[in-house]
Amino acid sequence: MGRRRKGRPINGVLLLDKPQGVTSNAALQKVRWLFQAQKAGHTGALDPLATGVLPICFGEATKYSQYLLNADKGYFTTATLGEIRESGDSDGEIVETRIIGDYDEPQLEAVLASFRGHTKQVPTMFSALKHQGRPLYEWARKGILVEREPRDIHVYQLLLTAATHANLDLTVRCSKGTYVRSLVEDIGLKLGCGAHVSMLRRFKAGHFELHETVSLDELIALEGRFDELDRFLRPTDCLLPDLPKICANNEQSRSLLHGQAVRIPASEKAGLARLYISREFLDDFVSDSFDFSRMLTEQGSEVFAGLVELDDEGYAQPKRLLRFSADSQ
Secondary structure (H helix, E strand, C coil): CCCCCCCECCCEEEEEEECCCCCHHHHHHHHHHHHCECCEEECCCCCCCCEEEEEEEEHHHHHHCHHHHCCCEEEEEEEEECEEECCCECCCCEEEECCCCCCCHHHHHHHHHCCCEEEEECCCCCCCCEECCEEHHHHHHCCCCCCCCCEEEEEEEEEEEEECCCEEEEEEEECCCCCHHHHHHHHHHHHCCCEEEEEEEEEEECCEEHHHCEEHHHHHCCCCCHHHHHHHCECHHHHCCCCCEEECCHHHHHHHHCCCCEECCCCCCCEEEEEEEEHHHHHHHCCCCCCHHHCCCEECCEEEEEEEEECCCCEEEEEEECCCCCCCC
């Protein structure tokens, strides 16, 4: 038997409004400590400068964080013109200062239009992408430039909401893997004056929005009051709203939880699907010591049990299931 983790075996998703000036990992560790959680992870880092939607997964929910990493994102940002900075944002050192031209609205719109739609982007050196097993930002801090391949991105919306001589306020909706710092730098280069990000706020991550988040200060104010903290947690399946849902009967559930494929008549088309099984069945299947109140996955009499892969013949193969045991969380 493996060594049990220390902490509370909670499962679910917290939508944090990450504060400015802390790394995503530091925010994650603080939240994990506040909840005294055995296991936690975030679903895509924000820069220390950035604020906004940072979903944090606890326990079994960490198995499904990848599905949010691949989701589209939305940002409010301010591009400050005339300064090119080492990191692409105002936390970096100034490497060049340029004269800002007198750009009228049609000129700005023409530049922004060139970055909308499908395009390619060279990731910033100050990113968490890996080179030889180490994040690019570690190489950048040592002054080592690593060649990066351009990546396909999609900018769905790039809207100018306000402008002064030195600052452009932008709303950006984009695909995964889009670096707003690189986008702003490229806009500045096309304008000829250079630019960097001086404000960045993520207002959307997948289907999660800013108004649904809780601040770190609010959580800190509830330190030690776990009943109140836990009310901010969402069920694990909130990470997977677009996948079809199938419900298994008791016989099918037993086979699936033992890793066996089963045929589910009249199931959805081939591909991934969310699996739900009877709470009554689980009461008999799992150990008496298992605490369902920590699962936060119940929907009435059904419980989210994980993902299955459906084939064209209606067979469901277990793909990524929850572990319903008290000592495995």
